[in-house]
Amino acid sequence: MTAEAKAATPATPPLTERQEARRRRILHASAQLASRGGFDAVQMREVAEAAGVALGTLYRYFPSKIHLLVATMQDQLQHLHGTLRKHPPSGAGSAERVAETLMRAFRALQREPHLADAMVRALTFADRSVSPEVDTVSRQTTAIILDAMGLEHPTPEQLSAVRVIEHTWHSALITWLSGRASIAQVKIDIETVCKLIDLTAPTKSQRP
Amino acid sequence: MTAEAKAATPATPPLTERQEARRRRILHASAQLASRGGFDAVQMREVAEAAGVALGTLYRYFPSKIHLLVATMQDQLQHLHGTLRKHPPSGAGSAERVAETLMRAFRALQREPHLADAMVRALTFADRSVSPEVDTVSRQTTAIILDAMGLEHPTPEQLSAVRVIEHTWHSALITWLSGRASIAQVKIDIETVCKLIDLTAPTKSQRP
DNA sequence: ATCAAGTCTGGAACTTGTTCTAGATTAGCG
DNA sequence: CGCTAATCTAGAACAAGTTCCAGACTTGAT
Numbered sequence: 001m002t003a004e005a006k007a008a009t010p011a012t013p014p015l016t017e018r019q020e021a022r023r024r025r026i027l028h029a030s031a032q033l034a035s036r037g038g039f040d041a042v043q044m045r046e047v048a049e050a051a052g053v054a055l056g057t058l059y060r061y062f063p064s065k066i067h068l069l070v071a072t073m074q075d076q077l078q079h080l081h082g083t084l085r086k087h088p089p090s091g092a093g094s095a096e097r098v099a100e101t102l103m104r105a106f107r108a109l110q111r112e113p114h115l116a117d118a119m120v121r122a123l124t125f126a127d128r129s130v131s132p133e134v135d136t137v138s139r140q141t142t143a144i145i146l147d148a149m150g151l152e153h154p155t156p157e158q159l160s161a162v163r164v165i166e167h168t169w170h171s172a173l174i175t176w177l178s179g180r181a182s183i184a185q186v187k188i189d190i191e192t193v194c195k196l197i198d199l200t201a202p203t204k205s206q207r208p
Numbered sequence: 209m210t211a212e213a214k215a216a217t218p219a220t221p222p223l224t225e226r227q228e229a230r231r232r233r234i235l236h237a238s239a240q241l242a243s244r245g246g247f248d249a250v251q252m253r254e255v256a257e258a259a260g261v262a263l264g265t266l267y268r269y270f271p272s273k274i275h276l277l278v279a280t281m282q283d284q285l286q287h288l289h290g291t292l293r294k295h296p297p298s299g300a301g302s303a304e305r306v307a308e309t310l311m312r313a314f315r316a317l318q319r320e321p322h323l324a325d326a327m328v329r330a331l332t333f334a335d336r337s338v339s340p341e342v343d344t345v346s347r348q349t350t351a352i353i354l355d356a357m358g359l360e361h362p363t364p365e366q367l368s369a370v371r372v373i374e375h376t377w378h379s380a381l382i383t384w385l386s387g388r389a390s391i392a393q394v395k396i397d398i399e400t401v402c403k404l405i406d407l408t409a410p411t412k413s414q415r416p
Numbered sequence: 417a418t419c420a421a422g423t424c425t426g427g428a429a430c431t432t433g434t435t436c437t438a439g440a441t442t443a444g445c446g
Numbered sequence: 447c448g449c450t451a452a453t454c455t456a457g458a459a460c461a462a463g464t465t466c467c468a469g470a471c472t473t474g475a476t
Contacts, residue, residue: 016473019423044463054425056466065463124332124379127247128387135388160400167379167397168372171332175375179336180343189375192368195407196400224443227453252433262455264436273433 023061025051030072034118042069042118069122070133076119077140080105084144094149095197101148102169102190117177124174141166149197157200168193231269233259238280242326250277250326277330278341284327285348288313292352302357303405309356310377310398325385332382349374357405365408376401
């Protein structure tokens with residue numbers, strides 16, 4: 001049940017090799033600039049120049065700065081998901097494994113706080129015109145969490161818990177990025193919300 | 209134990225009557241424009257004109273559009289808190305009362321979805337330069353939730369639960385505002401996260 | 417190879433948040 | 447009252463996201 005094609009190519013006509021290369025250069029430039037100075041440093045003119053592409057072309061590939069940064073996040077999440085697959089969390093219970101996974105993701109973000117800033121700010125600032133793309137990110141995140149829980153057929157209650165975990169994850173990241181919460185505080189928040197998993201576990205024991 | 213002075217006037221030198229009136233006109237114009245067309249409709253030139261104030265003056269009172277909208281939110285929250293004090297939630301348990309309170313707030317936002325959009329987007333987009341103001345909003349929200357719980361001396365675990373509830377509240381609002389979640393879904397998310405309250409109740413039994 | 421349609425480029429132009437300036441008003445004070 | 451500092455106004459100017467355009471270049475089909 002691999003799902004690489006649908007996430008990367010929702011419904012776009014196939015791109016030529018050169019177009020694929022352009023797209024990749026743009027995303028790379030975006031991530032590069034974001035790593036330097038965060039959301040503000042990703043300036044469309046600079047992205048275009050760094051990617052060796054005209055401004056109009058950049059806008060043909062990504063119709064707004066928000067679209068661009070959300071696509072960048074899709075890209076990074078794909079990486080992360082791959083990495084996590086290779087090194088699954090080691091905890092005994094579902095809650096522990098999810099918390100461990102999210103903390104691992106959090107540490108990855110801490111290594112590139114500016115990039116995290118750009119991506120998360122874009123994600124939460126996105127309006128309706130970016131809904132499909134943001135939804136893709138949400139599905140990727142859900143998949144990562146469900147993977148960590150080791151569930152094939154989650155109950156509706158468990159899916160609700162996962163939704164709340166995602167809410168907490170995004171919002172906690174924002175408070176951290178804006179300097180209103182410490183790393184330790186984010187850890188506590190994640191561990192707190194993960195308790196919901198045990199609370200919603202079906203009467204059976206949850207062991208993969 | 210009324211606390212009106214500290215929330216409205218953190219550390220600013222006292223304003224003259226005319227200045228207070230200007231500030232109020234600005235906030236009113238901001239809310240008005242936001243109610244019409246949301247975040248994008250709050251344009252600084254238009255706010256200034258509607259408030260009968262020069263652009264430079266607007267920026268003297270609120271150093272950025274984000275500051276302005278966050279201040280607008282403080283204003284609205286103050287209203288809400290007052291209303292809620294007069295009509296406290298009726299549920300039996302803490303979790304029920306908090307969920308009831310948040311749903312009531314949610315219904316208030318649904319009546320002015322554009323205003324909600326402007327305020328919430330500003331809140332989550334705010335960077336470090338707005339941290340103090342955003343923090344004030346966060347404290348107001350915490351106070352509302354603690355009021356609903358009816359707690360004088362919450363335990364650290366309960367405060368963690370409240371933090372997670374706030375995270376979920378903000379993030380759920382965003383998904384609703386961007387059209388990625390229905391009203392029903394937001395309700396479920398709120399009810400789900402409120403279960404954390406019972407989970408963290410001190411030494412009492414928790415039966416939902 | 418050639419034509420048509422689509423794409424890319426360089427650059428100007430427009431929008432809206434933000435900053436700056438010079439001059440008028442106001443507030444507080446002796 | 448008359449002075450001084452702070453504040454306010456009108457408007458220009460600047461910055462970055464976005465749109466638009468004319469001309470050059472691919473690409474795909476005949």
